[in-house]
Amino acid sequence: GARLHYVFNKDARGLSLSCHFQSFLPSCSNRFLSSYSLSGDLKAVVRVTSGQVVVWSDRCLKKILDLSALNKHGRVYEDAQFGCLAWSTCESRLLYVAEGKRSIGESYASASSPSAGEPRDKSVYWEDWGEGLTSKSVPVLCVADVAKGTVTVLQGVPSHVSPGQGLWAHDGESVFFVGWWHEPFRLGLRFCSNRRSALFCLDLEGNCECLSGDTSSVSSPRLSPDGRYLVYLEGQVFGPHSQCLSMQQYDLETRKISVLVDVVNRPKKDEFAGLYEALPPRCWASDSQRVVFSSARRNWRQTVQSFSLHSAEKFGSWKLLTIQNDLMVVHCSHLNEAPRLVIQYCGHSYIALGIEVTPIQRAGLCSFPGGPHSQFFAEWNVTTAVLVKLGFAVLMVNYRGSTGFGQDSILSLAGNIGSQDVKDVQRAVLTALADQTAEKLLTLDPDKVVVMGGSHGGFLACHLIGQFPDFYKACAVRNPVINAATLLGTSDIVDWRYSSVGLQYSYDQLPTPEALTTMLQKSPITYAPQIKAPVLLMLGGKDRRVSPYQGLELYRSLKSRGSPVRLLLFAEDAHSLARVDTQADCFLNVVLWFQQHLYLH
Template identity: 35%
Template sequence: MENLFIYYLLRMMPTFLILTCLVDWKTKKIETLVDLVDKSTNEGFTGVYAYSLPDRCWGDNDKMYFHDCQKSYREIMRLDVNTKSISCITSDTEKGAYAVFDVFDGLLLGRYANPAQPMKIFIAELPSSSDGFKDIDFCEIATTTVSISDNIKWEVLPLKREDSSGYPYEALFVSPRVVESLPPLIVLPHGGPHTSSIADFFVWTTCLVGLGYSIVFVNYNGSIGYGQDFIKSLLGNVGTLDVNDVQFAAESLVKRGSVDASRVFALGGSHGGFLSVHLVSQFPDFYKATFVRNPVINIASMRNETDIIDWTHSVTGLPYDPKVTPTPDQYSKMLEMSPIVHAHKIKGAVTLAVGAEDHRCPPSQARELYTLLHAQGKDVNMFLYPKDCHPLMSVDTDADCYMHCVLLFNKYS
């Protein structure tokens, strides 16, 4: 017990700020091992964003291994707690989504995947202090009868809007490898907003691309993996900065001739649903239809129903004090940033998938949009899943959502 240390990740709100810290149990001194990174560079370390560490993460007495997102990828990171140096040790030639399951006896058990490659489990010898994984021994635990990589191609696109005060950002574009004509485009912004889309394997992506759709996942300003300034740039700017980032990514693909401009759709959940409804409202002639899951529709009305009241203040750039009721001006600002104020402009079809037990984005949010559009005679449908909550990830519900999404998009393709 002479040298007992505790290592932990410290998350500070309201923005996504994570520090890697050490506590000397004897002296009770707290020391920061990895500080915040305000700005990312083209190739440099962008900060720590991991929610947790593997149960066994020690390679030896002073080196810790864990996975974390760095821009549009998930990498394996090594932290030397003595020198406070942190580095990415995964291959520069095989980018994608790595994860650490376990570290023991000089070996690391992990996984690798990318949008065209289902998960592969691997065991690798821990590299020396100066090396990365030069020769990873991939040990697959399952095989497929069809090589998915023959049917899917993907790339990470660097983007920068000249008319924006935001930072350069990225989008992940996944599309069929062989097409007879330009494919339709599904625009899929992630939720959060302080999460990210990484180059990982997803069943929905594979199935939709298999049906001939291309998909763009946009890491708009506010996403994690690009530094703290990038995250904080969105606070007080939701509904404009993030919306225009996503729209610019979609228009860029149209301009370069990668997709069919007459068949563009929006798909998203939670804050991604918020963005999807904004997109089809603010750019009604650009989108044919949208499928949204448990979307945020009206931040002002959501404020007193959600289990994350502080979120409604954070994203709108307003101070939060649980002892104080928002002013009329503050409620007005929340409303002005919400897609409901633009919803009367929607021309395309809208389908809403809603979990009746969702306390994050309550069903009243989707119902508010459905009621408005139905009264206006718009093409709108809502499916309520009585036993599901925010993720809508029970097997039956996820499958049902997928089928309704495909039927909607196929109808207007």
């Protein structure tokens, strides 16, 4: 279908805006990748479902490559973890990542590969990369030659790593990529910046070199416009699955690595608090001397340029989307202001007007814990906005262990889950209630407090209603962790089950009675007999991170005691319950559940 495209141009007179319709883009129902060439003259679109590469020039069709017919590889990767679509500097070739032919990766999945001529067993188990990446097993780097209409699977990638996040070197004769270790077996990658990986350079002849160290985690390689510098993010292996990262710079001329941004352990007030998220695909200024990126600072997300902060308290949370020719496009929003785009160049902003949500009289307080190592930003959240419109006050808690407050805060949660985080949330709720009493606002009813959360937030919500059974009047949780001991053998991030309770992990780890006891003692299932609040459970049948049997374990425990509980099972959804129909279903059921048990009808 046709889509409206906005084009910003910069000249001596300033910025100009033009818009036009483009009808060549695939429909929303067809997952795709798209990329403009460096000059902006060409646009490539990969239709993932149909396996086609469509190249356009000046809104005219130039080339169609049928990848399925060429049969060089499997489905193209469109995810943010591995996927890429990069034009070479000569604008004749495209680099992307796809699932390799199963014969390529046979040795990855079994100890002994079939010999030549021996039939392959279709029932052999193929590891994947876990939650959100269940169709990804053996990624390969591929080059499509637009002019010749050919596809080549690049050779030379080390057999012990899975490649992704590829980009071209300036000469167009080699590529850079991140390689993740898949030996001895794969652990879940999504939302995890703690997987062993390294930065590699591979030329088109099959010669491969590791550019970084090989004992850390690496991500987000970005090449400077002059082709001399590569910046990338680096973190530790194992431990918290999300962490404060450093930014490293590799000088392609001197072959030396230097630290541009170091890990921040304990940020001081109003100072840079560390780097916690992926770099934008385009983040270099045109002079190849500055990198622009967004990162969390306490409850805000800010855009950082030359390592000086742009104030977020005044304008809201800022997330850099891209920078081209020193023109930055920034996503900006606030808690009561819908998202808008900010176009900024050399410190001058051109801002579209936003809208405001005005809270109405509140009937109760909805506590909304997340985590464990993520955070709520002071930015627009549609769920929160609608809850406010319906009469709820919403408290989103960044407890100790959340990102944006330094690495020491993140590390403080290990071994203290079910205690430190629970106490932080409860203290925040009590403080919110006390503050409104002190200010004589009296809009919050302490007898109508409910709690909701997902994943570790669901873990916290269930702890709260168990540890404070008379305080919370209702609870709604999405894919909650209920029993860390029984989750141990079913989660795609088994390492976190050890790290979260303060234990070290290794691939050959076997559970001990002491470890299982510790996991059980820190789990909300131990408080199930004390739960009084009605509980709504929303589970994804294809969740690889937190098995739906976790929620079922609590469901059965509550049912056996006659405690009010309702379970919604979304058989085709996964951990994030991200399908549009699922999100709508969940939200409506949460609101009705709270209204029913707060007697708000």
